[in-house]
Amino acid sequence: MNTRTPALKSRLPNVGTTIFTVMSALAVEKGAVNLGQGFPDFDCDPRLVDAVTDAMKKGLNQYPPMTGVPVLREAVAAKISALYGHAYDATSEITITAGATQAILTAILAIVHPGDEVIVLEPCYDSYVPNIELAGGVVVRVPLTPGTFRPDFDKIAAAITPKTRAIITNTPHNPSGTVWTRAEMLKLQDLLAPTEILLISDEVYEHMVFDGQQHESAARFPGLAARAFIVSSFGKTYHVTGWKVGYFAAPASLTAEFRKVHQFNVFTVNTPVQYGLASYMADPKPYLELPAFYQRKRDLFRDGLKRTKFRMLPGEGTYFQCVDISAVSDLGEAEFCKWLTSEIGVAAIPLSAFYGNGFDQRVVRFCFAKKDETLNTALDRLAKL
Numbered sequence: 215m216n217t218r219t220p221a222l223k224s225r226l227p228n229v230g231t232t233i234f235t236v237m238s239a240l241a242v243e244k245g246a247v248n249l250g251q252g253f254p255d256f257d258c259d260p261r262l263v264d265a266v267t268d269a270m271k272k273g274l275n276q277y278p279p280m281t282g283v284p285v286l287r288e289a290v291a292a293k294i295s296a297l298y299g300h301a302y303d304a305t306s307e308i309t310i311t312a313g314a315t316q317a318i319l320t321a322i323l324a325i326v327h328p329g330d331e332v333i334v335l336e337p338c339y340d341s342y343v344p345n346i347e348l349a350g351g352v353v354v355r356v357p358l359t360p361g362t363f364r365p366d367f368d369k370i371a372a373a374i375t376p377k378t379r380a381i382i383t384n385t386p387h388n389p390s391g392t393v394w395t396r397a398e399m400l401k402l403q404d405l406l407a408p409t410e411i412l413l414i415s416d417e418v419y420e421h422m423v424f425d426g427q428q429h430e431s432a433a434r435f436p437g438l439a440a441r442a443f444i445v446s447s448f449g450k451t452y453h454v455t456g457w458k459v460g461y462f463a464a465p466a467s468l469t470a471e472f473r474k475v476h477q478f479n480v481f482t483v484n485t486p487v488q489y490g491l492a493s494y495m496a497d498p499k500p501y502l503e504l505p506a507f508y509q510r511k512r513d514l515f516r517d518g519l520k521r522t523k524f525r526m527l528p529g530e531g532t533y534f535q536c537v538d539i540s541a542v543s544d545l546g547e548a549e550f551c552k553w554l555t556s557e558i559g560v561a562a563i564p565l566s567a568f569y570g571n572g573f574d575q576r577v578v579r580f581c582f583a584k585k586d587e588t589l590n591t592a593l594d595r596l597a598k599l
């Protein structure tokens with residue numbers, strides 16, 4: 215009998231285990247404070263757990279509609295309309311997904327044909343490139359401006375060709391924490407106006423914008439909204455990253471194509487969690503208060519970093535803070551993060567993980583979505599460097 219497993223030609227030959235998984239595993243192994251992978255170490259609002267539990271107890275445990283339960287789609291449409299002034303139709307333009315990760319993959323599979331070019335702005339979240347490759351698309355990497363991580367519209371314009379199908383943007387930005395301004399969004403709108411290019415706008419950190427700045431959702435700009443898949447994540451907003459529920463908003467014609475893929479990709483998303491989220495969303499306070507909640511943590515963390523030799527980069531949004539390590543170590547970013555985790559007991563993420571060519575600019579990322587005592591323990595350890 216032949217028991218040999220047939221050989222496989224990898225569809226993603228360059229992909230290994232993600233840096234987030236690697237660093238979290240090392241943090242556990244070494245007993246380090248994990249400021250690497252982005253997730254809170256505190257619990258969500260117990261009212262949200264109660265709302266989901268109530269839905270389960272009411273027997274809302276079977277398949278929901280493929281597009282998401284109507285009450286949640288309506289709550290999302292109402293929120294977008296109130297905050298960003300664009301009225302999406304809850305029936306034909308809002309879809310509930312198994313997290314933002316699935317929304318982004320599904321959107322790419324729905325729109326990218328083999329050979330189509332998709333522009334990503336590096337550093338970028340690590341799922342974008344493998345997603346484009348799975349669809350047979352050609353990844354076109356455009357760097358954000360080194361040092362400031364602001365978009366360079368001349369470089370983006372130069373990357374556009376007749377084959378460009380889409381561009382993926384992300385504001386507030388993981389890993390740099392920059393937040394696009396209204397002027398930058400208007401430039402993007404002008405640049406795309408004469409083209410057929412679609413926009414995948416990753417806005418998972420939409421409610422983490424600091425210092426009175428506002429989140430510039432693509433939904434605020436009619437010329438962008440008309441061509442955009444806007445993606446967000448309840449995991450980030452409500453401190454429940456493990457629930458993996460998100461949504462996207464897009465014009466009906468784009469949504470129709472998305473849903474063709476979605477129905478054979480996941481078909482439906484966790485029913486009681488959707489009902490729980492819908493009833494919890496009736497109160498806007500939790501997401502309206504999130505900027506202040508995280509701004510306080512950012513300030514605590516940045517104040518503590520002043521005691522260290524790290525040079526801080528700006529932190530306008532997200533729950534990430536980047537630092538330059540040049541004054542602390544001669545190691546490359548990845549080696550430094552492993553050393554910091556193993557020897558100092560604090561895990562971080564190297565920025566090189568967000569570049570295709572492993573570009574090393576001596577910058578690492580910390581996540582400050584942690585209890586104050588966790589942040590203080592990490593800061594005490596970092597101050598000794």
Ligand code: PMP
Binds near residue numbers: 252339384448
């Ligand atoms: N985009 C960015 C920029 C992220 O940081 C994350 C968080 N991992 C995601 C997408 C994925 O979000 P989700 O956990 O909802 O899949």
Ligand code: GLN
Binds near residue numbers: 232234251252253388
């Ligand atoms: N978005 C989170 C981060 O950037 C975690 C993502 C993941 O583990 N895939 O750290």
